[in-house]
Amino acid sequence: MQFINHSLYTAIDGVSIENKEQYSAFIHNNPLYLLGVLISNAAGSFTGGAVAKLIRNDITAQQACVVGLVLMILAYVNIVAVSHPVWFWILSVFAFIPFSWYGALFIQKQINKIT
Numbered sequence: 001m002q003f004i005n006h007s008l009y010t011a012i013d014g015v016s017i018e019n020k021e022q023y024s025a026f027i028h029n030n031p032l033y034l035l036g037v038l039i040s041n042a043a044g045s046f047t048g049g050a051v052a053k054l055i056r057n058d059i060t061a062q063q064a065c066v067v068g069l070v071l072m073i074l075a076y077v078n079i080v081a082v083s084h085p086v087w088f089w090i091l092s093v094f095a096f097i098p099f100s101w102y103g104a105l106f107i108q109k110q111i112n113k114i115t
Contacts, residue, residue: 004036020081020082020083023082024082024083024084027082027083027084027085028083028085031085034084034085034088037088038088038091038092038095041071041075041092041095041096041099042095042096042099043099044071045067045068045071045095045096045097045098045099045100045103046099046100046102046103046106047103048064048067048068048071048100048103049061049064049065049067049068049099049100049101049102049103049104049107050103050104050106050107051067051103052064052066052067052100052103052104053103053104053107053108054107057111059104060104061101061104061105061108062101063104064100064101064103064104065097065100065101065104066100067100068096068097068098068099068100068101069096069097071096071100072092072093072096072097075092075096076092079092
């Protein structure tokens with residue numbers, strides 16, 4: 001998903017990820033880019049929770065939220081490293097843990113249908 005987002009919003013005018021000021025300006029001027037990142041984060045968390053449930057069927061959905069917590073910590077490091085808008089900070093908190101929980105619940109419902 002992030003590949004698609006990066007393909008839609010290619011760095012223009014020599015914007016480099018290594019240059020924090022340029023990258024920060026790019027982020028602040030492209031809110032749809034950040035929306036794509038949020039969607040990607042939610043999809044990754046959902047998938048992570050689902051895979052955790054597939055690997056270990058005996059874990060609960062709450063335990064699968066550890067995947068979302070780890071992803072949220074990694075995203076926090078990125079958010080702190082480069083300036084992001086406040087709305088992105090707030091929505092990022094709600095993108096990880098709930099979606100990993102939903103992923104595990106989705107798999108549980110699929111398992112219940114089969115058995």
